[in-house]
Amino acid sequence: MSVPEALTALEKILGDRLSRSKSDLDLHGRNETYFPYAPPDAVAYPLTTREVAQMAQICSAHGCPLTGWGAGTSLEGHALAIRGGISVDFSRMNRVLEVNPQDMDCVVQPGLTREELNRELRATGLFFPVDPGANASLGGMASTRASGTTAVRYGTMRDNVLGLEVVLADGRVIRTGTRARKSAAGYDLTGLFVGAEGTLGLITELTLKLRGQPEAVSAAVCAFDEIGPAVETVIETIQMGIPMARIEFVDAATAAAVNAYAGASFPELPHLMVEFHGSEAGVAEQAETFGAIVADHGGKGFDWSSRPEERSALWTIRHNAYYACLASRKGATAMVTDLCVPISRLAEAVEETRADIAAATIPGPILGHVGDGNFHAILLVEPDNAAELEEAKRLSHRMVERALRMGGTATGEHGIGMGKLDYMQDEHGDAWDVMGQIKRALDPGGVMNPGKMVRGA
């Protein structure tokens, strides 16, 4: 077991694409949120699957950790090489390999970002729908089972990855899935690697489902006096089968932050922001039906628009809500929580969280993808203020306890990484041990993103 020996062997393959520069180590040792600086021993920039396979063989032989790195946008420290070793930066494996318009699928490399993919697709009439907000890499999105605003209509990465090429710890290269839309041929390995956070292997290629760009899109926003009726509106909308493309909640504090940040003029109340995709007549009908449900629940100011500039403004606001919240407390850094509950418990979960934060010493606007029962608090702390960070962790801890008590999950979309490992036992019980058995079967030496996901990792 020797990282230096691994580095020597890796350098022979990668040359100057194995970097130990301070700037590279710094970049890959930092994260989007509150986890401490944890630099790898080196950063590798592979160009091919073959190189990744060679890296895995070398690193397995020398017990040197391999931790994948996409765009560095994850929120739970997944990509930090906390046991040292190699940060495998996929930014130079970022090509679109195939687009198959008739089959509505594409084959891409893991370092490609979702915005880059959608730019390439623009002329085809197709798009890739999963939208976590950040311009994440597609390999990272698959590894963390990302979702976001459009999951209520188009599903998460679980639903949109048809197949993978994966390099295993021992250097074998496997292909999971096919380009057929469904299969009953064996264990669902695609589903196993999606969400495995790089602990079972490194994704080197993805086959993704694409969707047709909708003929028409309309968007709407409306305000409610209380959280309860906003959530009731969501439940009834989902039950009616209205195929919402997005249905987002922001609380009064978020509305206020957005007003201050973006010069908007939302009433300082809970809001729903929604989007409809379909035919011209279809989105009109959806908007009318949704509007009637909003009115039944006392929602105010409902207005819908299919003008692109108005829609775009609305979603720019929603996507910037994180930055608006950050800016609402000068100099603050954020811990962004993430939980998901059965939708019948959503109002209760949001209200309890709201009250808990109101009684705390730090602010925490709430917003989320409520069509899925998924929401976040953006807990705003002073950097280097240990007491505030502890307070944020306590609030987050109680959110997770609340989610599990209500039959939900510790994380709807951000994943386990470093921040949620302590909840795996509570959420999964003996099933967590089964995950450990699978990990040990596929990565007996523990070189794939060690310290993450499984017990005693």
Added chain:
Amino acid sequence: MSVPEALTALEKILGDRLSRSKSDLDLHGRNETYFPYAPPDAVAYPLTTREVAQMAQICSAHGCPLTGWGAGTSLEGHALAIRGGISVDFSRMNRVLEVNPQDMDCVVQPGLTREELNRELRATGLFFPVDPGANASLGGMASTRASGTTAVRYGTMRDNVLGLEVVLADGRVIRTGTRARKSAAGYDLTGLFVGAEGTLGLITELTLKLRGQPEAVSAAVCAFDEIGPAVETVIETIQMGIPMARIEFVDAATAAAVNAYAGASFPELPHLMVEFHGSEAGVAEQAETFGAIVADHGGKGFDWSSRPEERSALWTIRHNAYYACLASRKGATAMVTDLCVPISRLAEAVEETRADIAAATIPGPILGHVGDGNFHAILLVEPDNAAELEEAKRLSHRMVERALRMGGTATGEHGIGMGKLDYMQDEHGDAWDVMGQIKRALDPGGVMNPGKMVRGA
């Protein structure tokens, strides 16, 4: 390793719910298709998860195989206890445990059939959409990753199981998933057990997604002179994003068989049969748009109806197509093939298969769920005619070769069972070994449905 000792211990727990009667062994030793009679040593009828867990402990201790049995409707011999041991018949674990209308989910036992569930749901306005044709058990449907006519709209079992309770080989009882709609918390064990055909554990409880019964339903049928334009119609329809609830293909031979069997009067040509779900205005718009695509491709006789009795007649015909094809050759038994290809290759795959069957010594009408690229040939052979069975196997073999050559899968929905094990290497390569590693990690003694799914099983 002793099956008799296991039986003695099991009898103490189960009493007369462990049966060795000839009729029970006969029933559980037979299958819906051509695999030889393979009776278990005994049939168990557990009532509780605890009993199943005790059975697993006893059987693991004595090396006695455990093979799950739902409704016995599978088509690849999955449920045959080919190494003897216990056939675990879940027919007495068939209760609906919970229906949560607000969350649109339910919790059921594995022996409940899909028709029983939908009867119980009728008053709620909800339904369970996966429809493989046969009135299969929900545990069996999950274990085989069943799909069927509605998968194009509502997905397969992969997409409709939120969580499971599973008894592992060593008797541990685990829960996978939660009632939250999505989660990023750890490996997707739910997805791993769905489609594992009982080789990793026995499913004792399922949490299923439900859908709202559509406000309006309409159905249509149309004929084409050739297969090509029928398939082109399907591709264009999917690309337009028309949310088809069903889009089924039957060939001219199937149309003829249905005419003879059900007194129908379809032209003896390739047909598409489709169904639309939505609002009144929505289904009308969908039907008009689809009708225009049909006309563009020279389809004939397009007519749509939202009258329940006409729709019902249409789908009764489609669901009885299997029996109509069987009846088209007196005294015949059927080998039902199943493959799935990228939709761009569908016309070619169907045409090649059509030509291959036309040159063979046995008839084989073709029909399928073409919105997914999935189709079947119903190869009609005389019982006990070894030469014809060999001919059917050769045709099926070439269908699989064709599917794999075209980037598809050896089975879209029927699963591996006994019939497709020989194709796992060709389809999955080294990924098949990974499945074996997972199997050995979770079932080191090989008691869970031995002889199936993995290499050297």
